[in-house]
Amino acid sequence: MTSPVASLRLPAPARAWWALGLLVALLFAAIGWGVHAIYQAREQRYRHQIEGGLQAVNHMQVRGVTDWRRRRLQEAAALTDDRLLAQAVARWRATAAPDAEQAVRERLRILVEHVRYTAAYFVDPQGRLILDAGGPATGTLQPPEMRALEGALARAEPGVVELRRDPAFAFPFFGLLAPLYDGTASLGAIWLVMDARTTLYPLLETWPTSSRTAESVLVERQEDTALFLSPLRHRSDEPLALRLPAEPGSRDPMVLAVAGVRGAFYGSDYRNQPVLAVASAVPDSPWLLVSKVDVADAFTAAQRREWLALSLFVSLGLLSLGCVVVLWQGRAWRRERALKAELERNLRWLDNAQKAASVGYFVYEGQSEAFIMSRMASAIFGLPSDGRMTLRQWVGMLHPDERAQTLEIHGRAMSERIPLRTQYRIQRNGDGQVRWIEVWGEYGDSAGDGEPLLMTGTVQDITDRKHTEDELARYRNALESQVRMDPLTQVANRLALDEAVARAWSQALREGSSLALLMIDVDHFKAYNDYYGHVAGDLCLQRVASALASALGRPGDLLARYGGEEFAVLLPGADADAALAVAHRLQEVLRALSLEHRANPGGFTVTASMGLAHLRPADVVSAGTETRAGVDAAQPLFQQADAALYRAKQLGRDRVVSYDAQCAATLYEAGQPAPAIMLTYDI
Numbered sequence: 001m002t003s004p005v006a007s008l009r010l011p012a013p014a015r016a017w018w019a020l021g022l023l024v025a026l027l028f029a030a031i032g033w034g035v036h037a038i039y040q041a042r043e044q045r046y047r048h049q050i051e052g053g054l055q056a057v058n059h060m061q062v063r064g065v066t067d068w069r070r071r072r073l074q075e076a077a078a079l080t081d082d083r084l085l086a087q088a089v090a091r092w093r094a095t096a097a098p099d100a101e102q103a104v105r106e107r108l109r110i111l112v113e114h115v116r117y118t119a120a121y122f123v124d125p126q127g128r129l130i131l132d133a134g135g136p137a138t139g140t141l142q143p144p145e146m147r148a149l150e151g152a153l154a155r156a157e158p159g160v161v162e163l164r165r166d167p168a169f170a171f172p173f174f175g176l177l178a179p180l181y182d183g184t185a186s187l188g189a190i191w192l193v194m195d196a197r198t199t200l201y202p203l204l205e206t207w208p209t210s211s212r213t214a215e216s217v218l219v220e221r222q223e224d225t226a227l228f229l230s231p232l233r234h235r236s237d238e239p240l241a242l243r244l245p246a247e248p249g250s251r252d253p254m255v256l257a258v259a260g261v262r263g264a265f266y267g268s269d270y271r272n273q274p275v276l277a278v279a280s281a282v283p284d285s286p287w288l289l290v291s292k293v294d295v296a297d298a299f300t301a302a303q304r305r306e307w308l309a310l311s312l313f314v315s316l317g318l319l320s321l322g323c324v325v326v327l328w329q330g331r332a333w334r335r336e337r338a339l340k341a342e343l344e345r346n347l348r349w350l351d352n353a354q355k356a357a358s359v360g361y362f363v364y365e366g367q368s369e370a371f372i373m374s375r376m377a378s379a380i381f382g383l384p385s386d387g388r389m390t391l392r393q394w395v396g397m398l399h400p401d402e403r404a405q406t407l408e409i410h411g412r413a414m415s416e417r418i419p420l421r422t423q424y425r426i427q428r429n430g431d432g433q434v435r436w437i438e439v440w441g442e443y444g445d446s447a448g449d450g451e452p453l454l455m456t457g458t459v460q461d462i463t464d465r466k467h468t469e470d471e472l473a474r475y476r477n478a479l480e481s482q483v484r485m486d487p488l489t490q491v492a493n494r495l496a497l498d499e500a501v502a503r504a505w506s507q508a509l510r511e512g513s514s515l516a517l518l519m520i521d522v523d524h525f526k527a528y529n530d531y532y533g534h535v536a537g538d539l540c541l542q543r544v545a546s547a548l549a550s551a552l553g554r555p556g557d558l559l560a561r562y563g564g565e566e567f568a569v570l571l572p573g574a575d576a577d578a579a580l581a582v583a584h585r586l587q588e589v590l591r592a593l594s595l596e597h598r599a600n601p602g603g604f605t606v607t608a609s610m611g612l613a614h615l616r617p618a619d620v621v622s623a624g625t626e627t628r629a630g631v632d633a634a635q636p637l638f639q640q641a642d643a644a645l646y647r648a649k650q651l652g653r654d655r656v657v658s659y660d661a662q663c664a665a666t667l668y669e670a671g672q673p674a675p676a677i678m679l680t681y682d683i
């Protein structure tokens with residue numbers, strides 16, 4: 001038999017959990033793959049974005065440098081086209097007029113102060129320095145400037161001296177030579193000198209990002225080298241001092257640029273750092289502008305952004321998942337709370353129901369030899385409500401009258417595994433009260449599973465019910481006896497006599513034994529009533545009955561009031577002599593009573609006549625005269641007793657007559673029907 005506790009165990013999860021686990025693993029794999037793919041796509045996009053961004057910066061700076069050069073050329077061309085300046089120079093050179101010289105110097109001063117040239121000179125066609133903004137100048141042009149002057153004068157347009165260094169100036173400078181003419185005669189030229197540090201190089205430092213590795217460098221191919229025209233961010237070489245050989249296989253972006261590589265590309269710069277670079281040519285110049293940024297720097301920022309976005313995405317996902325779990329768990333919690341509340345309600349209801357019905361439940365654990373009990377069960381046994389009672393406690397409480405029987409019933413239920421239903425008394429330890437209880441239980445034992453012996457059951461206090469039942473039984477018995485008792489004399493009535501006679505007749509018939517019936521009639525009782533009154537008559541009958549009853553002692557003998565002043569005594573199993581002896585004893589008892597009866601013609605006390613019948617029912621049946629059942633079967637007994645009584649009256653009353661042939665004859669003579677069976681007796 002499976003234990004009820006064992007049956008409460010949940011089934012093993014098995015395949016459902018495996019499937020769930022696999023599903024979750026697949027889900028995570030799909031999410032991981034999705035995240036990786038998103039990351040790859042986004043990284044590619046960011047790479048393009050970074051390359052595009054660097055290209056945009058490079059183009060912007062190229063445009064700035066180009067504008068810078070164009071403005072310088074325009075300014076030089078404007079000097080060549082300035083007729084007033086040319087006329088002032090021509091007049092100054094021809095006449096040495098101070099106002100003309102002043103006009104030329106003023107023009108040179110404006111160029112220095114307002115157009116931000118570092119220096120401006122007037123040079124003659126032979127390249128000698130004649131005048132600057134401060135006054136007369138001395139010296140001659142260096143070869144690069146001389147070549148530019150000759151070219152400018154020959155072409156009648158400004159000549160450019162590319163960025164270079166010279167001991168005359170402590171900075172890299174850019175030079176222009178603007179030729180001047182007086183008609184077709186050349187007057188010389190204005191030499192404009194511009195410091196690259198303050199005007200050109202700042203254009204290369206305009207970056208929209210705050211990257212620490214981003215830089216732009218102007219380079220120029222000079223023979224088989226790449227000459228760095230602008231300063232370097234991570235190296236202290238002066239501009240125009242560093243040049244790298246343009247070797248094939250070099251990965252330096254400057255070298256690659258002078259080798260003809262344009263657009264975005266990857267390389268390794270003068271620090272041997274991997275870089276992303278963009279190279280462009282500055283229009284109308286020999287310059288190349290290379291903008292570059294460390295790969296690590298560019299992509300670390302992008303990767304950081306990417307990881308940030310991804311971690312944000314993952315965090316949001318996890319947060320959502322957490323919310324779902326919390327919601328789900330919250331629902332589970334709410335559901336569990338509701339179930340607990342319902343369970344508590346049900347337990348309260350069960351408790352109340354138990355109280356109302358005085359029923360408790362319990363589980364008996366064979367292993368620990370203890371009862372685990374509900375509150376009500378504890379209360380029934382008068383124990384504290386800790387819900388535990390040992391086997392020894394229980395045995396000690398069993399009422400001594402039922403202890404052995406109760407233990408046997410429990411033992412049989414346990415050994416035969418049959419349901420237990422029993423009632424017994426207990427004497428409670430606490431208050432000493434004796435209570436009736438009813439126990440319903442069932443033993444369970446999964447010995448094969450190693451489960452301990454268990455019995456579950458209910459216990460009900462039925463003390464009140466038992467009392468009620470006892471009351472009812474007493475009441476019923478009282479009723480029963482009242483129905484079969486004569487209310488006046490308190491001896492058995494006619495109904496009780498008939499039932500007793502029927503029983504005795506059947507028993508005697510079965511056993512082949514005999515029985516006797518004595519009919520007793522108070523003599524001249526009408527006269528007693530008439531003389532003493534009816535109430536006194538009742539009292540007389542009561543005393544007669546009481547006296548007769550006191551003379552009968554044998555179990556089974558029965559005195560009954562047959563009717564009126566007539567009594568009957570049934571003597572089952574009595575033989576003829578014994579029956580006659582009883583009759584005489586009864587007569588003696590009456591005489592000893594000495595009840596006064598002045599109206600009795602035969603004396604002055606109450607007397608009675610008695611007719612005795614004695615027979616064996618088996619004889620009657622074998623004679624075939626009677627075939628009736630019950631009390632009717634015993635009619636011969638009554639008839640013979642009646643006949644004997646009649647004869648006793650006939651013979652003068654106050655005597656005992658046993659039935660014999662004379663009795664029948666007397667009846668016959670009196671014209672009354674004689675009993676059907678004429679059995680005689682030896683009296």
Ligand SMILES: Nc1nc2c(ncn2[C@@H]2O[C@H](COP(=O)(O)OP(=O)(O)OP(=O)(O)O)[C@@H](O)[C@H]2O)c(=O)[nH]1
Pocket residue numbers: 488521522523524525526527529533534535536537538541563564565649653
């Ligand atoms: N007081 C009283 N009288 C009763 C009761 N039952 C019957 N009797 C009276 O008993 C009398 C019986 O009278 P009878 O049948 O003529 O017999 P008897 O007067 O006894 O004469 P014998 O029997 O021939 O000696 C009647 O007068 C009844 O009224 C009773 O319960 N109480």
